[in-house]
Amino acid sequence: MKILAIETSCDETACAVVEDGHAVLADQVATQIDIHRKYGGVVPELASRNHIVDAVPVIEAALAEAGLGFADLDAIAVTRGPGLVGALLVGLQVAKSIAWAHDKPLIPVNHLSGHLHAVYLHRPADPRPPAISFPHLALAVSGGHTALYRVEGPGGPVRLVANTRDDAAGEAFDKVARLMGLGYPGGPTVERLAKGGEPRAHTFPLPRFKDGNPLDFSFSGLKTAVLTVLERRREAGLAVPEGPELADLLASFQQAAVDQLTDRVVRAAHEHSVTDVVLAGGVACNRCLRETLATALESRGRHLRVPPPRWCTDNAAMIAAAAFPLVGDRHHHAAFDRRLNAVGTWPLFETA
Ligand code: KG4
Numbered sequence: 511m512k513i514l515a516i517e518t519s520c521d522e523t524a525c526a527v528v529e530d531g532h533a534v535l536a537d538q539v540a541t542q543i544d545i546h547r548k549y550g551g552v553v554p555e556l557a558s559r560n561h562i563v564d565a566v567p568v569i570e571a572a573l574a575e576a577g578l579g580f581a582d583l584d585a586i587a588v589t590r591g592p593g594l595v596g597a598l599l600v601g602l603q604v605a606k607s608i609a610w611a612h613d614k615p616l617i618p619v620n621h622l623s624g625h626l627h628a629v630y631l632h633r634p635a636d637p638r639p640p641a642i643s644f645p646h647l648a649l650a651v652s653g654g655h656t657a658l659y660r661v662e663g664p665g666g667p668v669r670l671v672a673n674t675r676d677d678a679a680g681e682a683f684d685k686v687a688r689l690m691g692l693g694y695p696g697g698p699t700v701e702r703l704a705k706g707g708e709p710r711a712h713t714f715p716l717p718r719f720k721d722g723n724p725l726d727f728s729f730s731g732l733k734t735a736v737l738t739v740l741e742r743r744r745e746a747g748l749a750v751p752e753g754p755e756l757a758d759l760l761a762s763f764q765q766a767a768v769d770q771l772t773d774r775v776v777r778a779a780h781e782h783s784v785t786d787v788v789l790a791g792g793v794a795c796n797r798c799l800r801e802t803l804a805t806a807l808e809s810r811g812r813h814l815r816v817p818p819p820r821w822c823t824d825n826a827a828m829i830a831a832a833a834f835p836l837v838g839d840r841h842h843h844a845a846f847d848r849r850l851n852a853v854g855t856w857p858l859f860e861t862a
């Protein structure tokens with residue numbers, strides 16, 4: 511079963527071909543990061559316009575990489591949401607056109623479900639990742655989402671265990687980077703500049719809630735705490751930190767974000783008695799998070815399953831992987847009429 515997938519929910523135009531939901535035959539991503547960088551974030555209309563420019567070349571490159579033509583494909587998958595509606599519409603229309611012209615089933619996919627399925631991917635020459643037990647927990651940490659799910663079985667259902675009450679974790683990395691003029695996207699730069707810093711130089715306490723779900727996340731207080739450090743420095747006549755001082759501040763911020771994610775995941779894994787925890791989304795590239803969470807889970811007899819960084823950030827291979835368990839059920843095949851539209855907000859757990 512060969513699925514060609516298209517992903518255009520944000521600022522990456524991506525196309526991949528994946529066999530049987532795991533073997534990546536082609537994986538092409540055209541990133542627009544350099545276009546959006548000078549604006550300090552993604553400009554939705556520019557994203558849509560550049561998806562139009564990049565879509566066909568990226569699809570041609572994916573087919574060439576896989577050594578396949580449209581006739582060899584069994585299905586077309588596409589990200590329907592959540593994401594920027596104008597950006598999603600480009601991918602949806604291209605996917606719809608290919609599926610219609612070549613008479614293939616079209617499978618609309620939730621972008622977050624894609625992130626959660628990245629953990630099954632591997633290149634054909636590499637060994638297949640170990641099987642993941644059900645139910646398991648899955649933490650999606652990206653620029654737009656920070657949510658912990660309980661995944662009951664392949665292809666769902668998925669239950670929400672905890673969500674962020676304000677910012678997403680990736681958003682916190684991006685905002686902190688912006689406070690210090692470190693550019694966009696902030697996550698990779700913060701991680702690089704935090705290297706060698708003392709993670710306990712600044713104390714940023716874990717958020718605790720008096721009401722509601724105690725496993726929920728919150729990152730806006732952490733961002734404000736970093737801002738307060740910067741303001742105190744300014745009041746004392748000091749500049750924005752540089753060198754070792756900057757490394758200490760960023761390492762402390764990063765550690766606090768990682769400690770919060772780890773605290774919630776470890777408690778939830780215990781409550782739900784799961785063996786496996788999947789980590790996904792752009793922030794899952796962060797080595798401090800990968801190592802801290804893996805150590806915390808392993809010491810309690812549980813396992814962290816995390817894709818290689820290439821499939822943590824937005825890509826189309828994960829969309830093909832998420833479509834695979836759905837293809838066999840005609841209920842998941844999209845009609846080529848007005849029912850197939852982009853959805854800016856599409857909570858994963860409601861699709862279960
Ligand atoms: O999953 P993704 O590519 O796009 C969304 O669906 O949002 O995630 C992008 C987010 C950005 O906020 C970026 O700063 C963050 O992931 N990110 C990181 C790292 N690499 C990317 N955050 C922390 N450390 C990293 N190494």
Ligand code: ZN
Nearest residue numbers: 625652823824
């Ligand atoms: Zn994403």
